[in-house]
Amino acid sequence: MNLGFGGEVCKSFFPPKNCQQQKKMDRKVIVQELLKTEQRALCTDNAKMINGWFKELTRQDNSIVMQVTEKAKTTTLYHLVLEYNLNTRGEELTRPKMISLVRREINKQKNNQVV
Numbered sequence: 001m002n003l004g005f006g007g008e009v010c011k012s013f014f015p016p017k018n019c020q021q022q023k024k025m026d027r028k029v030i031v032q033e034l035l036k037t038e039q040r041a042l043c044t045d046n047a048k049m050i051n052g053w054f055k056e057l058t059r060q061d062n063s064i065v066m067q068v069t070e071k072a073k074t075t076t077l078y079h080l081v082l083e084y085n086l087n088t089r090g091e092e093l094t095r096p097k098m099i100s101l102v103r104r105e106i107n108k109q110k111n112n113q114v115v
Contacts, residue, residue, distance in 0.1 A: 058109040
């Protein structure tokens with residue numbers, strides 16, 4: 001039985017990894033797991049876990065980073081801004097500003113990993 005997903009043909013009900021729909025499902029699962037990890041870290045007030053969560057984000061695709069940082073709690077974003085000393089100009093820390101600073105730091109860390 002052939003099912004068409006996004007222009008690609010999959011040979012079974014559970015499409016292989018190269019199918020577009022499977023990639024979307026994988027992304028959703030990764031995003032959900034990262035958000036669950038963030039919640040656990042906040043509930044236990046575990047700074048090490050939040051830092052590990054951040055390191056895991058640096059290994060993810062940009063679309064996942066965008067989704068996770070958008071849904072991340074303000075407390076987590078604030079912790080990361082303080083931990084990595086991202087607010088060097090002393091600007092007011094609004095949620096969009098913190099998201100921007102964290103994403104910028106993630107991209108910087110990704111670039112350092114590649115080199």
